[in-house]
Amino acid sequence: MDVRLTTEQRELRDAAARLADGLGPQSVLALVDDDRVARAEKAVAEAGWRTLRSDGASGVEVALVVEELARGLVDVPLAGPLLADDLYARLKAAGGGAGARGEAAEALTAAAAGAATLAVGGVAADAKGMRALLELAGTEVRAGLVGATAEGVDLTRLVAEPAGPLVPVGELGADDAARWRALALVVTTADMLGAARGALRLAVEYAKVRSQYGHPIGSYQAVAHPLAEGLALVEGSVSVLRHAAWAVDELDPAAAVHAALVAKVYTERAARTICETCIQVHGGIGNTWECLAHVFLRRVLTSAELFPARLEEIDCGLS
Amino acid sequence: MDYRDSPEEAAFRARLRAWLAENAAQFRATGDEYWHQAGRWHVALYEAGFFGLSWPKKYGGHELPPVYDVILDEELALAGAPPRPSLGYLVHGLDRHGSEELALRFLPGMINGTERWCQGFSEPGAGSDLASLTTRAERDGDEYVIHGHKIWTSYSDVADWCLLLARTDPDAPRHRGISAFVVWMHQPGVEQRPLKMINGVSAEFGQVIFDGARVPATNMVGRPGDGWKLAMTVVGHEREPSTLGYAARYRKTVRALAAAVAERGAEPPDDLRWAAVQAEMLRLHVRRRLSEQLDGITHTSDGSLDKLLMTWVEQSVGHAALTVSGTRDPEMLATYLYSRAQSVMGGTSQIQKNIIAGRILGLPTA
Structure with missing residues (x-):
């Protein structure tokens, strides 16, 4: 048993962290800085992180990249295309997609080129600049082209409707579908953890500089203690996520899904608590549109909803 | 990266499981009975080769990677056996802050369970604010004489030795005037009183009154005034x-x-x-x-x-x-x-x- 990250994994994480720190929006105003977004888009595309899975990356590596980019609120597609890429690879391996015609065929061609994102319930949550949609309904893979896009709840991602009805293009085996679900839970968990870490850092830095009664507010225990709790919650989340990310490829599918559910249930509560603390520490400003606190929170809320993990699915036997 | 047992770890787990199947049932895992049997349990576990797994061989440990402790804990819980005796923080404290001579004198007996230990840190007036402790140790020839009141002392009723914090320099800044000693418990001037906790257990925590107990100066851990550093190591691991x-x-x-x-x-x-x-x-x-x-x-x-x-x-x-x-x-x-x-x-x-x-x-x- 040795669950340390490998040197390569640490280097990948550091590269993602550098990109996030350099090209993520540092303010709400920066969300509409098209130059910055274009540079972030170019950097993520060049790094090839949207096709990590078909390039052979493990769940651990995928989770590290997603977490770091979410920490920096990087507002170009990653989670959606990553999951579509994995789904497409599984579809191909299962011999699916061969008979697709028209828009479905066009969608699969786009998917092969890494230009597809994921749809859930017929809607894509991470669609900026993407051409095609893939969806897994039960064990059936469906495909289509991206239609109208719009701003959603999450200010760092665009949602999209399909141009027409999504068309069945093949089937996955039950094990394959379960493993893919585990990955989807892990990716959305990593996204929440990253956003929570970003929110915590924002709040800690603010608590060091905002002064009331002649002292920085972070010197007061009433402010410092929730921030300390936030860091403990981050550490707990890192531990459950790392195991779940490893389990995607290494445990049997049912165990991988359960590990991912544990990670998501734990991290969802942690991330929401941390974002709420971030708003509270910022006081009135934290409740304004101009503070990044709600941008982190919105990202957490949408990633929580995307592949929900319910407490009722947790097995208490811990087999 | 792998969460699974390596072949060596799996073999260790299998040996441990087999031993527990034979031996665990005679030990109670909860309540006062557990605390009363804790010494026998410690010795049994040590003699079977399953205690002190990650500690240095020179003290009687096995120098295995720390992950072996996880295997031990998991298998103990699975077998319904009592938990691993809680000593790691004392081992770290003496190993890091004591002289080689002191560590070699005391750690083997602590680890093999033939000598029982307790930790005399907290006092009625020094809980969270540990540095305000008032137990004092006064030099008298080659010895120090101890006066003071310790509380929340686990195993105080059965301990042979106490790792004690006491003030040796009342004039020094409060964190610097504290020294650590290894004190023999079975002597006049040491009185032990049990504390009954809200779960009904009275064999876990005690209070110890030191009234003129003596400790050789050579039993000081580190140098005069090093007590606070040792305390921080111990509570960190605790x-x-x-x-x-x-x-x-x-x-x-x-x-x-x-x-x-x-x-x-x-x-x-x-x-x-x-x-x-x-x-x-x-x-x-x-x-x-x-x-x-x-x-x-x-x-x-x-x-x-x-x-x-x-x-x-x-x-x-x-x-x-x-x-x-x-x-x-x-x-x-x-x-x-x-x-x-x-x-x-x-x-x-x-x-x-x-x-x-x-x-x-x-x-x-x-």
């Missing part, structure tokens, strides 16, 4: 779930509660499922922390984060016990009541948060 080995115990309680619910044909309540998530988190967290120790043991403030996590887990499990069993099952009621102590002992949750805020997050102090 806060680590990986040192304490509680994670597996929480999972055991969750499984027992799940079985009780299933027997009634009911669905597990949310409190129990949440406790299951929390317990699983701690299991995985301990694995991560112990893996990190493969890079070398560090003495950082991370123990405060881990202590806080462990406290939340224990109190979630305690709440689940109350939800499932109410006050009807005495053992589960005791589990719940005992969980309230976790946010106090080893440094309160408030103290842990102060440490995290100041030393890790870098928040200013008022």
